[in-house]
Structures are given as C-alpha cells and as structure tokens.
Amino acid sequence: MKFNPNKHDRKSLRLIAYDYGQIGDYFVTICTENKECFLGNIRNHKMYLSEIGKIAHKYWKEIPEHFPHFKLDEFIVMPNHIHGIVTITENMVGAQNMVGAQNFAPLRDHKNKFGPQSKNLSSIVRGFKMAVTKYAKMNDISFAWQRAFYDHIIRDEKSFNNIREYIRNNPLCWEENSENVDYLPQISNTEREKRANRYYKDLFC
Secondary structure, rough: OOOOOOOOOOOOOOOOOOOOOOOOEEEEEEEEEEHOOOOOOEEEEEEEHHHHHHHHHHHHOHHHOOOOOEEEEEEEOOOEEHHHHHEEEEOOOOHHHOOOHHOOOOOOOOOOOOOOOOOHHHHHHHHHHHHHHHHHHHHOOOEEEOOOOOOEEEOOHHHHHHHHHEEEEEEHHHOOOOOOOOHHHOOOOHHHHHHHHHOOOOOOO
C-alpha cells in the first residue's frame, strides 16, 4: 500500500507483532504539537532554523553518540516536523547484543541527556523528544511535540533512495507539503490529495 498522508493517521503507528529493535532501516517523521512551526521557517525554498530548531538538529545528529547501534542517514528539520532515516545496525533484542549503561559514551557533562540506553526505535525517538523538550523548558521557549510519531520500515534499496531524495527536496516542496497547515486550507481536499500523492508516489514501493 502506498503512503497517503491524508489517510494514514499518525496515531496508528506501530505494526503489531513487529520487532522495532531488530536490524533494519526506518523512515521516521516527528511532528510538533498541532503542527505549529516552532522549528523555523522556509524562505525561498531554504530552511531557516529557530533556536529550538537548531537544538533539534544538534540533538538528532548526536543520537549515535548515545545509542551506538543506531546509524543516521539523510535527515532534515522542517518548520513543524523532522524527517530522518535511521538504521539499527545490531539486533537489540538479546541481552548479549546490548550495550549496558556503564559502557555508554557520555556527553561533555558526563550525562546522557537522552536518558538510559534503550532497546528499540520508539525508545530512541522518545529520548530525543524529551531532550529537546527539556531544553525548551529550561530556556523558556514555547514548544511541544505531537504525542506520537510516524515510522515506515524501508524494505529495499529503491525505496531507500526514493525516501532519501524526498527528504533532501522537502524544503523545495514546502508550499504543497502535507504538513504545511498554512497552505493546505487554501485548497480543496481533492486537490490536496492529488498534490500529496504526486510527492509520495512510489516513495515506499
């Protein structure tokens, strides 16, 4: 089934009985609460990060420092969401494959701002979101994440490359992006779906 942003509610997120701690590539999208543009804005097809947007960008890049079995590929921070490809490089299920907290590479302040070592994709995303939220609260910045997040299991190289290109081109398509709540109300639901389908066509095939 092809992804349709108008039909796939991000409240329905995890595949039942799928182990999100096993080796694989995942396409992750994390949205802000009510799709507010807390993270920055687009001008002339270029993304300009706000203060909290810069922190989100920085913390996302630091994920592998805290979680050594996770590798990052293409990602982008957009005004009200983040897209990224995350690869789990080792099976996280068995204890023999886990890196204990005592072996965890600390940050400069010798604390892991993402919390304890975790076992799956959801735990990593949750830790990232908590770290950004904590910074916002400590610095009195108005900010909040959407409660959940969306993920897609990348099955083959063609889909991987399509998603990578989609992420890179995201700022160029912002005016017709399904997350752009300022633009989308100006068009009909039918036209909105047509435009969304153009961008997502064959993305996850």
